[in-house]
Amino acid sequence: xxxxxxxxxxxxxxxxxxxxxxxxxxxxxxxxxxxxxxxxxxxxxxxxxxxxxxxxxxxxxxxxxxxxxxxxxxxxxxxxxxxxxxxxxxxxxxxxxxxxxxxxxxxxxxxxxxxxxxxxxxxxxxxxxxxxxxxxxxxxxxxxxxxxxxxxxxxxxxxxxxxxxxxxxxxxxxxxxxxxxxxxxxxxxxxxxxxxxxxxxxxxxxxxxxxxxxxxxxxxxxxxxxxxxxxxxxxxxxxxxxxxxxxxxxxxxxxxxxxxxxxxxxxxxxxxxxxxxxxxxxxxxxxxxxxxxxxxxxxxxxxxxxxxxxxxxxxxxxxxxxxxxxxxxxxxxxxxxxxxxxxxxxxxxxxxxxxxxxxxxxxxxxxxxxxxxxxxxxxxxxxxxxxxxxx
Amino acid sequence: xxxxxxxxxxxxxxxxxxxxxxxxxxxxxxxxxxxxxxxxxxxxxxxxxxxxxxxxxxxxxxxxxxxxxxxxxxxxxxxxxxxxxxxxxxxxxxxxx
Numbered sequence: 001x002x003x004x005x006x007x008x009x010x011x012x013x014x015x016x017x018x019x020x021x022x023x024x025x026x027x028x029x030x031x032x033x034x035x036x037x038x039x040x041x042x043x044x045x046x047x048x049x050x051x052x053x054x055x056x057x058x059x060x061x062x063x064x065x066x067x068x069x070x071x072x073x074x075x076x077x078x079x080x081x082x083x084x085x086x087x088x089x090x091x092x093x094x095x096x097x098x099x100x101x102x103x104x105x106x107x108x109x110x111x112x113x114x115x116x117x118x119x120x121x122x123x124x125x126x127x128x129x130x131x132x133x134x135x136x137x138x139x140x141x142x143x144x145x146x147x148x149x150x151x152x153x154x155x156x157x158x159x160x161x162x163x164x165x166x167x168x169x170x171x172x173x174x175x176x177x178x179x180x181x182x183x184x185x186x187x188x189x190x191x192x193x194x195x196x197x198x199x200x201x202x203x204x205x206x207x208x209x210x211x212x213x214x215x216x217x218x219x220x221x222x223x224x225x226x227x228x229x230x231x232x233x234x235x236x237x238x239x240x241x242x243x244x245x246x247x248x249x250x251x252x253x254x255x256x257x258x259x260x261x262x263x264x265x266x267x268x269x270x271x272x273x274x275x276x277x278x279x280x281x282x283x284x285x286x287x288x289x290x291x292x293x294x295x296x297x298x299x300x301x302x303x304x305x306x307x308x309x310x311x312x313x314x315x316x317x318x319x320x321x322x323x324x325x326x327x328x329x330x331x332x333x334x335x336x337x338x339x340x341x342x343x344x345x346x347x348x349x350x351x352x353x354x355x356x357x358x359x360x361x362x363x364x365x366x367x368x369x370x371x372x373x374x375x376x377x378x379x380x381x382x383x384x385x386x387x388x389x390x391x
Numbered sequence: 392x393x394x395x396x397x398x399x400x401x402x403x404x405x406x407x408x409x410x411x412x413x414x415x416x417x418x419x420x421x422x423x424x425x426x427x428x429x430x431x432x433x434x435x436x437x438x439x440x441x442x443x444x445x446x447x448x449x450x451x452x453x454x455x456x457x458x459x460x461x462x463x464x465x466x467x468x469x470x471x472x473x474x475x476x477x478x479x480x481x482x483x484x485x486x487x488x
Contacts, residue, residue: 099407160406198409207410211419219401220408226401 009140014039016147023074026054026065030084032169033107059084063091070100073199082109096131101154102162107173110356118357119169121320133163134297140177168270252301254293261290278365315346316372353387425468427483442472
């Protein structure tokens with residue numbers, strides 16, 4: 001039987017990693033992620049979790065140590081945020097290129113300067129192209145569930161890729177929520193032991209991350225691309241299996257009152273929950289508005305996105321990051337690219353908001369939707385609009 | 392490796408391009424980077440082995456007569472051996488072919 005416990009989401013993530021029976025945690029504390037790795041350090045120190053905890057001197061070292069651990073076949077976990085994710089940057093590419101199934105939760109945080117410990121998606125967008133599987137979550141239960149799924153996806157013999165689970169810094173990481181925890185035996189059944197096929201071992205030497213001259217580099221990168229795209233099938237199967245066992249269902253793109261809606265709003269992460277409140281209110285007033293939530297960020301769910309928005313007239317995309325000097329918010333750019341070749345598609349309107357921890361209230365979402373409809377009708381000379389900036 | 396590197400397709404590559412054959416770097420012909428090649432006047436050689444010690448590639452060994460000579464499969468032609476040889480046995484000449 002699952003247990004329902006009121007718990008800070010960061011602590012719950014530590015508990016999930018424990019239930020996933022991790023072998024190695026290498027981490028460096030950074031707000032707003034600190035409580036995750038702090039709790040894991042406690043669990044190891046108290047003898048409740050039999051794992052090696054490597055306290056490193058930086059995030060660059062944290063990810064490097066995770067590579068080493070994953071390379072010997074250990075189940076490996078870490079967490080970071082904001083500047084920490086940036087400091088890891090080059091090593092993140094190595095993890096995916098060497099096909100090492102590291103799992104990492106990222107408590108999304110704004111990037112400096114000015115210094116901000118508060119949440120937005122600028123850290124996530126800066127690691128868009130690193131070749132990891134990337135999942136966004138809306139609440140604590142979703143993070144916990146997707147930590148289990150992340151290990152199963154990462155370690156699947158067809159995938160063998162690192163997986164990043166994004167949760168909004170503070171908005172999720174620091175709130176106390178009632179969370180359902182499965183029994184250890186249920187997790188064990190869902191998550192078989194990690195059997196990395198080519199671990200580093202003196203008896204059977206292998207070379208990882210060796211030299212790739214021009215004669216072979218393109219082939220290695222294409223193999224990586226094919227591999228990440230093919231991971232989607234395993235992700236879908238994993239979520240289906242999770243739903244069957246635990247009764248909570250996940251999809252690459254999720255809907256809220258979107259059927260028959262002429263106007264759709266698209267969000268990612270915890271702000272989707274606030275947006276749902278706004279949609280409820282507007283639906284109550286007879287407005288034909290709905291919400292589409294993008295859960296699977298990489299591999300990008302082209303088919304599902306096209307399917308989700310094809311009957312709408314206006315699609316308003318909210319980004320929580322800027323692409324300085326670029327065409328729109330980064331998520332919106334990708335949505336536009338995915339729809340460009342379609343015959344039947346909505347007008348896509350880009351909004352950026354919720355930067356550096358600034359809230360967007362249900363009333364805020366309502367005004368974004370109303371302004372989006374207005375732009376849809378009258379057009380706008382701007383590539384995108386920023387929400388809630390004092391003029 | 393079953394095929395030469397230049398014939399491998401992306402489908403031939405294993406997981407993460409992990410190399411499962413130990414010591415396969417020895418198949419890599421670093422000698423084709425060379426623009427100069429060492430030639431020897433062994434009549435001056437005192438067999439001190441300084442060239443072997445200084446060679447950054449580790450490609451200098453003793454031939455049948457005990458003289459020190461570079462393996463041109465690996466020698467990158469850096470000329471350090473010619474510079475360090477105390478009896479001027481080694482001269483670097485242009486690779487022209």
